[in-house]
Amino acid sequence: MEVVRYLFLFSLIFELEGVAVDSSQQKLLFILVDGLRYDYMDNANTPNLDEMAKQGVRVNFLTNVFPTMVPSKVSLVTGLYPESHGLVHNTMYDSVHDTYAMAINRNESYWWNAGISEPIWVTARKQGKRSGSVDYFGGFAEIDGVGANNFTDNPFANLSTKLNIAIDWLNKGTDVVVLEWKRLDIIAHFSGPNSTDIKDNCEEFDRNIGYLREQIRKLKLQDELNIIIAGDHGITEISNRNVINLSDFINLDDTLAYIADSPVAMILPKEGFLESMYSNLVNAHPNMKVYKKEDVPEYYHYRGHYRILPIVAIADLPWMILANGTDVGDHLADHGFDNQELSMKSMMLAEGPSFKTNFTIDSLNAIDMYELMCSILHLKAAPNNGSLANVKDILSYSVSSAADSRKDDDDTSAANVSNIHTLMYPVLFMLFLLLNN
Template sequence: MDVDRRFQRMKFLFRLLALALLPFIAACAGSPARDAADHRPAPLLLISIDGYRHDYIDRGLSPNLAALARDGVRARSMQPSFPSLTFPNHYTLVTGLRPDHHGIVHNTMDDPQLGHFDLGDRKAVSDGRWWDEATPLWITADRHGLKTATMFWPGTEADIQGMHPDHWRPYDGDVTADQRVDQVLAWLDLPGDRRPGFLTLYFDAVDHAGHEHGPDSPEVNQALRDTDEALGRLVAGLRRRGLLERMNIIVVSDHGMATVPMGHVITLDGLLPLDQVRLVTAGVLAGIDPKPGTDFAAIEARMEQPHAHMQCWDKSRVPTRLAYGHNPRVPQLLCLADAGWTISTDSYMRRHPQTGTRGEHGYDNADPRMGALFVAHGPAFERGVVHAAFPNVDVYPLMAHLLGLPAQPNDGDYDQVEDMLVPAAR
């Protein structure tokens, strides 16, 4: 066979091979990044640093987080859902639903059938009936054969729709940041049939310091350093295992933090008859329900008049942009403090006098001080990208896509965050 004929034959064989590979190439181009070792989606680790305001990273106290951002994607800010509180927004992140839609409408709430819920009440927190208006991502993952592990995340202690994550631990504030990291690494060391493909990790020192001392305090700065050291421990552990470049990591927070100076308290005693109402919540967002036989319309008419440092609405008249007020667990009357103020009663203030500047969140989610953190790193993400601000409901469809899972009905928009992924992962 002469050289020309051999060349033509080789061209023909290469064409056949290319045609055979076209379906595979096309499938890969539209699929999330996958672990080359076992053809499953690359593992995804979702990390929350509670209370980490979006601009804290610019203080230069989080070098490990900043390194992930430089080598990945950072959002200028991520807007929390209203109210900008811990439990509602953590559940939004893993369901893609706003609090009014997923049912965890506040850290403290009442339900006509279930009674009272408070984030410090272990019995209520672990009762799945509070949580089952939505399907968190770990349940969808388990239903599709993907193992899950949660190192603290609101909702993971509850039996939701009959399921827990495959590996989980009840919240214990005494577990140190390093111990939390070590547990995640231990789960990643499990044999292949038990190793989780979706994991969560939760840090809370930054939030605690912000509440107790205010966001501009030395204590917050120290909490930033300490949490970043734990993150560095995680990064080093992943690198030793050869996982750092093989898994996707998303670091978020639930909300920011605003300074509350001494004396910035609105007391309700002179504004409405407290003996005729039930004060369901106070603080930044006060929730008020009527007691039987009360002329609540008259009370509402008075409270909806302009007030210094506070605005009140009947739940049916909450501004549309807040996407809040339709869920039965939302109290009938809502009063929202201006950023830097809180709402209380005289009796509570006597029992808990404010002794210095502190911090709060829960305010209007459009306030820049409530802006949350978003950093992403891994094989699916572009490198060195600063992304425009986006709402936190978009994180859920992004994660579902990365894991190759069908997203449940949600309020997010994957199209708004798709461009942070490399083309092959879109």
């Protein structure tokens, strides 16, 4: 009888340790809310998001990369600064192909293969997992010939439609899905960040997240699926009172290319005009800092790519740099400013077996999100600028063990085993007492 008791106890130990092995098969749904400012959810009635925070993690301030616009979307899923992944502005000039990146040619592979970019859906597929992109920026593109297993490219589809697609894929075996919802950003541009429209749409978003969490429970995915909701930037009010007109200081006919109509402008002068154009701009306006590309401050991480043009101008918040004019049109708000500005910051929520519960942290950096995703999915991360150590406090397991496990996909996370043991000891003790009665 004693032998049976001990065999029972040891079998229970091994069975519980097997749970830790299963933890390497976690799934992930990453929801990007375009323009989700740090304070939006606090100014609306969001019971489902509040409950998600109680069951998981809330990050009050998420700092995205500079410039706080399209490049932030790419940095979130690659862990790379724009100077490394090559998507450096909302609109870009590519001197190699002598063309601008506009909606008509954004699917061309050269926009996505001019850096070391490897988004999470490519990393996952390269390592034998299934990935999907629901309207995520760039999710349709192949990186070095590899793309997501499934993707849709309908950015303006209803959120409920997007969520149903993601749930269906995850339920049918997809390991990671990235999803983008654009409506908040569009509304903020035209109605302002403090408008009733923003509040109403935050509450609509909340209802959709309530539906998502209900479906996850109904499909019994809650023990394997992790959800991250994050924004790519904030936004601030602008007006025609705060406009810098480049044409007041330089002749645009002396340029080969220029990017403007945002807080960040870039200029490629014609041959022989670089010094004079820089001289005319460098002290042109007290609310505009002008640099030669190689002199852009290091903390911006914004000088190491050929698509960053030789002259870079950065406006103070809330000033806008226009190429030729003083009218910002019907935009009431914009973004792209210094990523340390409060109004440019976003926020993040996360829930699932990989995250702590009822845990709030003041701030994280978006550059670390790719490493976080790789850890959850038990993937070896591609070269990137982030660090898993920077997000360790929100995880339910040890960072060091997670990092070691990514070196060999067959390894078991020792941290998860340790967590199981912590819960197991009192259970085993009670069983031992019962068996000896």
